[in-house]
Amino acid sequence: MRSPQEIKKVIEARLKLYLSRDKTGIRRELLRLFVRIKSMTVAELVAELRKQYAVTFHKIASMVGIIASRIGILRVIRNSDGISAYKLKEKYIDIVVRIVGVG
16 A cells, blocks of 8 residues: 555656647646645636637636546545546645646
8 A cells, every 4th residue: 555655746746747749738737736726616717718718618627627636635625516527636735836837
């Protein structure tokens, strides 16, 4: 079984690899939004990102899904209407801030 420090190193490596393929800066900005705003739905993320980038709902939903499932740093919160909001897990905020910065 891996220790919490080993898990954080694996998460950090996955996040760095994911961001290394970020040619437009959308992925970094998406993570910055999670640090600043805490909990958001995909529709809210799309509305925010459309201010700077040409994005589609599907594109952002895919990014959020990858970050939540493969990297494992997002928590899914479902409300009674079946709408999912996503929140950065507290234990990984420091890693995300260090890698993408906030601003």
